[in-house]
Amino acid sequence: MTERFAVENLTKDYGPVVAVDGVDLSIEPGVVHCLAGPNGSGKSTLLGVLLGLVRPTEGRVVRPASDRIGASFQEPAFYDDLTVRENLDVFRALAGDPDIEWVKEVVEVFKLSRVFHRRAGELSGGYSKQLDLTLGLLKSPDFLLLDEPLADLDDVTRESLLEFLEGYAAEGNAVVVSSHRIDALAPVLDRLTVMHEGEIVLDGRREEIDGTETIRRVYREAIAESGKETETSG
Numbered sequence: 001m002t003e004r005f006a007v008e009n010l011t012k013d014y015g016p017v018v019a020v021d022g023v024d025l026s027i028e029p030g031v032v033h034c035l036a037g038p039n040g041s042g043k044s045t046l047l048g049v050l051l052g053l054v055r056p057t058e059g060r061v062v063r064p065a066s067d068r069i070g071a072s073f074q075e076p077a078f079y080d081d082l083t084v085r086e087n088l089d090v091f092r093a094l095a096g097d098p099d100i101e102w103v104k105e106v107v108e109v110f111k112l113s114r115v116f117h118r119r120a121g122e123l124s125g126g127y128s129k130q131l132d133l134t135l136g137l138l139k140s141p142d143f144l145l146l147d148e149p150l151a152d153l154d155d156v157t158r159e160s161l162l163e164f165l166e167g168y169a170a171e172g173n174a175v176v177v178s179s180h181r182i183d184a185l186a187p188v189l190d191r192l193t194v195m196h197e198g199e200i201v202l203d204g205r206r207e208e209i210d211g212t213e214t215i216r217r218v219y220r221e222a223i224a225e226s227g228k229e230t231e232t233s234g
């Protein structure tokens with residue numbers, strides 16, 4: 001039984017496009033791990049492979065014994081025709097009926113009670129994201145993988161999410177957040193992996209890169225120094 005969650009020598013091609021190119025990455029408990037990089041750098045593909053949704057062209061995925069893996073994707077995944085409350089009921093059942101106090105806590109973080117009776121398909125972009133993040137957290141996952149969770153969130157909710165993720169990692173859970181918005185994540189990240197054109201161009205810990213201003217600089221330099229086209233977007 002392993003608790004290791006990793007990819008080894010991972011390559012994923014889509015025809016002529018090499019989305020991920022020979023990547024080794026191991027996810028660890030207790031840290032907020034930011035997977036950063038410009039649009040198209042391979043972040044979503046890497047997360048998809050880790051989650052078993054994308055089949056690698058080459059390489060190996062090592063999955064933990066725990067099935068408590070939670071995720072949220074760029075496209076929300078819930079039942080449009082059900083209300084928010086009904087979606088919560090369905091996903092709670094699927095998650096094995098998690099502790100109700102935990103469900104209340106997550107609902108509170110994402111302020112879902114305000115839209116309990118709305119049809120999920122009619123939610124704004126922000127509330128869609130908030131519902132999707134809540135559903136991803138229902139089974140209090142040991143490994144939480146979020147793809148661009150900050151998109152569409154207002155400033156207040158974004159702050160709540162970041163604060164929540166910091167606490168959740170501090171409890172010993174693995175939190176991986178992909179984003180091209182390094183500035184927003186810089187204050188809470190413990191580890192930064194920068195991808196560019198399918199490759200990892202930087203992988204460092206906060207104590208190595210030390211401080212928000214440095215993180216921004218390191219991110220931009222890593223991309224510039226990769227010798228590839230510079231298209232920093234965050």
Ligand SMILES: Nc1ncnc2c1ncn2[C@@H]1O[C@H](COP(=O)(O)OP(=O)(O)OP(=O)(O)O)[C@@H](O)[C@H]1O
Binds near residue numbers: 045
């Ligand atoms: N299903 C697919 N079919 C063809 N090409 C794909 C597919 N999925 C991703 N790609 C390509 O693979 C590359 C990496 O995409 P990916 O979505 O993994 O990057 P990303 O860093 O997550 O970017 P973004 O933040 O824009 O989603 C891009 O060139 C993208 O166009």
